Amino acid sequence: MVTGLYPESHGIVDNSVFDLQLSSNLEKMRTKESDPYYGGEPIWSVYKRLTGRPAHCLFWVGCYHNNTGYKPDVSFDYNQSLSLDSRIETLLDWLRLPKETRPGLINAYLHQPDEAGHNQKSPKDVDDALAMVDEYMDKLFTAFHKENLLECINLVIVSDHGMQPLNRSVDISGHVKEDGLVVAKGVVTRIQINDTCEFEIENLAISASDLGKELYCTMKNVKVNTKESMPVRKHYSNSHRIGDFILEGRPGATFDIPFKGGDHGYDYHVENMHTIMFARGPAFKKNSVAPAFQNVQYMNLWLTLLGIEGALPNNGTVGFFDSILEKAPKRENKWESMGECDNFGSSQVLECQKIPAAEKNKLASKLSSCPLAKSFPVYSKDYCYQSYCENTVMANRDPDDCRKAVIEVLNAFSEKSFSDFSFLNTKYSIQCPFANHSSMVFFSAGSTSMSKMADAQFVFPAYFQRKILGPLQQKTQDYTTKYKKLYVISGLATDTNRDGHADQLAGSPTHFYRILIRCLDSWVSTNPPACKNNRMRSLAFIFPILDEHPTLECMDSNEILLDYTATISDVEQIAGFEFQLGSLSPAAPSYEWKGCENLGKCQLNGYDTPPLVILSFDGFAREYLDRKIVKSLDYLAECGAKAERVFPSFPSKTFPNHYTMVTGLYPESHGIVDNSVFDLQLSSELEKMRTKKGDPYYGGEPVDDALVMVDEYMDKLFTAFHKENLLECINLVIVSDHGMQPLNRSVDISGHVKEDGLIVVKGVVTRIHINDTSISASDVGKELYCTMENVKVNTKESMPVRKHYSNNHRIGDFILEGKPGATFDMPFDGGDHGYDYHVENMHTIMFARGPAFKKNSVAPAFQNVQYMNLWLTLLGIEDALPNNGTVGFFDSILKKAPKRVNRECDNFGSSQVLECQKMPAAEKNKLASKLSSCPLANSFPVYSKDYCYQSYCENTVIANRDPDDCRKAVIEVLNASSEKSSPAFSFLNTKYSIQCPFANHSSMAFFSAGSTCEWFLGGRELIKMEFSAMSKMADAQFVFPAYFQRSTVPRGAGIDI
Structure with missing residues (x-):
């Protein structure tokens, strides 16, 4: 979302990454403090590099890494216990700063309702978290309103993924021996043949062919892909970190044993993986709706809102959000008519x-x-x-x-x-x-x-x-x-x-x-x-x-x-x-700050280029909007823009997707291929991408409570913006990284594959790295393919291209995916994410408001790799950095889409x-x-x-x-x-x-x-x-x-x- 790159491009191909060039271990991205894992250039780096203006970050994935030389001016160590009121006051303090030191870009991350989705015992748990989210947003927006900020900032609310309840676990251990493999488990499992001495596959005792035989069709309802066979739509091939095999089960299934209540990481075809995007600000049209899009599109929106559209090429489409923006940048009409081929005579x-x-x-x-x-x-x-x-x-x-x-x-x-x-x-x-x-x-x-x-x-x-x-x-x-x-x-x-x-x-x-x-x-x-x-x-x-x-x-x-x-x-x-095909589908749709009376009337000096505020809610699934708990986003969208739905990049995990949103790269490209990453070039261990500093990443609050807190936070934030006269002076984008799927079963791979010599990253997607030269990929594959019910086993070669989860050695040798509700974690509890974005529960959100967005506009469904181009556009540096998003993708929610001629x-x-x-x-x-x-x-x-x-x-x-x-x-x-x-x-x-x-x-x-x-x-x-x-x-x-x-x-x- 902050790079506009698919995970295969920015390198964070999962929450855990194996990259032999960086580590001999599967490294968890939440704890690994190593800049080289993060590829691409995030939006704060592009913005600072091109404008020299300050950028601040509150807990966003990747902010504490400095892989480009341009780190946020302010970036706190992760502290989940920081109160909502403190978070709101922090944002307000930043926006109250004098023009010279006030950040023009703010990225903020909230862990709910993801935490509730993972730990859910029943749907009410998620509902409670959603009510808490709504309470938080109301407090936030009220604070913005009271500070007269609501009309002065562009605020975009997004989420990284949805959530799928888990109902079963797929055990790959009975299908493949993990000796010599690096196995990254979850709802998608990546298996990588690992050799700490030699890098040439022909020198490995474990062959991909033999491993494949153990995987293909050995687990029921498990797809097994390699990077070559991976569907292009997943954009999960072009990274050595992805691994040799990618296994996917059906929604509800995970390769983690035991498994929790919910998880994510599934294909974005799973509706539970879909998420949200809401926006409000002087850039956004009132009550506009962006068509469904993948979150790789966000980067171009950020660039447009920050006045640097086109500053950085990415995987998104420049102009995609034009339909929800008030004044989209004018772009050169590059469309040309395709010429007829040379003629050699008459038509016979x-x-x-x-x-x-x-x-x-x-x-x-x-x-x-x-x-x-x-x-x-x-x-x-x-x-x-x-x-x-x-x-x-x-x-x-x-x-x-x-x-x-x-x-x-x-x-x-x-x-x-x-x-x-x-x-x-x-x-x-x-x-x-x-x-x-x-x-x-x-x-x-x-x-x-x-x-x-x-x-x-x-x-x-x-x-x-x-x-x-x-x-x-x-x-x-x-x-x-x-x-x-x-x-x-x-x-x-x-x-x-x-x-x-x-x-x-x-x-x-x-x-x-x-x-x-x-x-x-x-x-x-x-x-x-x-x-x-x-x-x-x-x-x-x-x-x-x-x-x-x-x-x-x-x-x-x-x-x-x-x-x-x-x-x-x-x-x-x-x-x-x-x-040049298709069109966007328009859609129509209290709190103190709501209303559009002051839309476009920023009353503060020094806001000629609206600061971009990007606020992410971890695990805010698109499906949560149907619960009608988080009202703040609906009120925000009335004066701004939102996305029909947003598809997380594969796998729909927190770290890969947050870094995708700020780099515009797929995880296979930016390197964070999972929440935990094994990269033998960086570490011999499976490293958690979660920072080692701060409190545990996940607690145990139920989802509905979390949603109430989110709404409360947003209301406080927007009220504060409103009171500071900022609401019409900033571009605010609210996103989420993934949805949440309630878990209902666990898939035990231990009966299919022995984990000795393998690095297995479990979850709703499980990745297996072969970490022993005596283990062949072919043998491991034989133990995995179609041996577990409803489990897809892929290698990087067979991984659907659409997942963009192949082109990174950190991904592993095998990626296992179960059906929604299944996890490879044992035991399991609550919900989880990481499923294919085909799983609707993984879908997430994007809302935006600000001077860059058309009023009441709706962006079509998109993948979060598109965000980077949005960030670049909002920051005024469009095309500044190539990424996996499409430049212009957000044109429909901004102002003017480019015209092209064949x-x-x-x-x-x-x-x-x-x-x-x-x-x-x-x-x-x-x-x-x-x-x-x-x-x-x-x-x-x-x-x-x-x-x-x-x-x-x-x-x-x-x-x-x-x-x-x-x-x-x-x-x-x-x-x-x-x-x-x-x-x-x-x-x-x-x-x-x-x-x-x-x-x-x-x-x-x-x-x-x-x-x-x-x-x-x-x-x-x-x-x-x-x-x-x-x-x-x-x-x-x-x-x-x-x-x-x-x-x-x-x-x-x-x-x-």
Whole structure:
């Protein structure tokens, strides 16, 4: 929240971190006094470095570390026993200081209602804590009000995570021997193979392969990922601290034995992990609501509120909170139209796989007549687009770069094609991309002839086809039938170091992504995509292209697809595009200080740049708002902004998330990968990240009492601000680090894996580090995978990218996650956090008020890595420090969001069909006719300065402007009624290329959603699906591993758009 970085980026990948470069032990971040663990630059450092102004800190994670040379001017040792009144008076004293010494930024942390959530015996415990929180906030706001501060400061209230009641423990000890491993346990468990002498994995007696065998599918309901297999959305791969395996159980499960009442750390998909954000101040609009967001977005809000927007790059989006800000910074309009690819002639059909004559004639006719898109929702300077009528191939301008994307419009009523062929549009290419047709699989989603673009193919591993691509294609078709029309973008991305960002240099694609878009009401346009009343919904996926991922064998297809969902921002980062999609959803919604009569009327001198006050409530779950105990936040939001919900970074633990909020880095990046960290380079022990000074971190007060105290504190604080005339002069942001999940069971890993030689960090996520060279990861994995009910076991390689929990050696070798309510601690009591942010109880909060925020604005749901860019924006140093957040993410709650324009790829002639795999003449004629007549997209929901777009009518290819970069993306509109194509072919639009991208046709598979897809079921039975011919763009193909392509055909409910 204070860095804008995912944990994988700022390094605090958990509350406990193992980093052999810093320590030979798993170090607990709450007690470890070592600056090197903390990566990235927190907001107070950026602010002091760029402005020279004071910044003060009250107990915020990381404040007592000086890893950048700019430590807060005032930062107390942690003292949980400090009374609420004393805390309020401290904040007031700071804001009463003369202008020269008064802090322009204040970060304050409160331990409730987290403590109550962990120790809860019943929901009433949490309710009591919430009542206490409300009492605290009322006292705080009353104090602000009496001091006339309420209208002079920007106040943002956040939380780090939610809380999930625990109900079971998963014991990994019976599955894996912990000798030679570092195991960080909790609701997510990280296992790292540890060798204190050698760092090369090949020298270790414990192999990841053997350890994986002990983990994969050995524990019921436990997902086991490596950093390679980790969903991109988790942003938990790009840190050596994450470990080799990441284990996740279902909500309620923990790997700690025994376990307490509640815990956090689960996937942010768990609703109990969701948290809050409320804000008030001269920067915030009255009664504004920010859409749901992940807390990595906060950093850009802080930067904006502090007048230093853009001062530090991070993982958040600059401008995300503009919708809740009164005056968002003016930004240069960087949006450019993606250019059309070079044209080599007219649009004709080039057969890349033999096309039946009738089908070819249809395609040719369509290609030659369909107009270019009017505008294009995707931008990249490195890519251009090739028009395939309703489909578009986005091709890299570098001919050696095989990354491509396909845009398709799928229609439930389109005529399906049953022919097996692929083709190209000769406007863009006169050479088919692949020679070996038999191994290629379409990744386009459509079932018409036009989706059988040769560029929408790739050679996926058979396992990938069976477990991922097949179910995804079926799910896409099910959605097309259900919603009648879809706009689909499918593409290939290369991210060899798993940092979530597209590689600069061309390489073999490592990931496959898809975005599905539908309208809640009706479609206004599919070219560009636009919905009536701007009511658009999207669902995105990013899948690592792996030859195998054993933990998927104990997950059903819907569970797999859900796990590998991603945000649009995640796809942008890994694809190298910028999208222009979607809109924010507005929402409407005593204490002495409440009311907006003085909004924007700061009556104090010297507050031209409002100080930024960031107040965090530990463990304030989004769900707690529904209890209606903490009224202060509702009153605050009436005059400011709040977030729909905030997703904690994975794992949803206190230390990783607080440091994420002030660095904009994922824990894998900032190094605090857990509350306890094992890093052999720093310590041979598992170190607690909690400071060694002060009283115990957790006490035993019930949650509802804590909420009452929080409200009391906030009321006192805001009243004091109001009395000091500060309320309209500061930007106040209230956040939380995580939610809270009541615990109901414990998962005992001791019966699955022996802990000798392992460092096991237990909790609702458990991390296992192998700390003995004689123990192999493969052997440990065998003891863990699918051996514990409802426990996911991951390595850093298999960890979902969305968790961003792979790229740090401190994470460990295995990460174990149980279902919400489960913990790996034994015994357990109350509640805990740390679950995946998919667990709703982990969701948290963000509220804000101040001169930077729009009144009554709502930020969409976001992950807390976004905060850093908010801090930078609020402090006037936006873009000052790169981080994992998205610059501009908070634009919707601030003032003015940037506009971007896509560029069409270079044109080389008219739109004709270039056959890249032989197509039937009729199909070719149809495509050619359609290509030559379909218009360009009016606007385009994708942006990247490195890419351009190629129009394929309802589909679009987003291509890299570097011809050597093969990364491409495809946007498709899938329509169940669209005319379907059956022959196998691929083609290009000659407007952008006169040369087909691949020579080896047989190994290519379409990744466009509307293309023909064929794969083997059980290695023998050939399954075929028919899709749109316009989706068979040659640029929408890739050589996917067979594992990636292979799958059964799933049906039924699961995830939805």
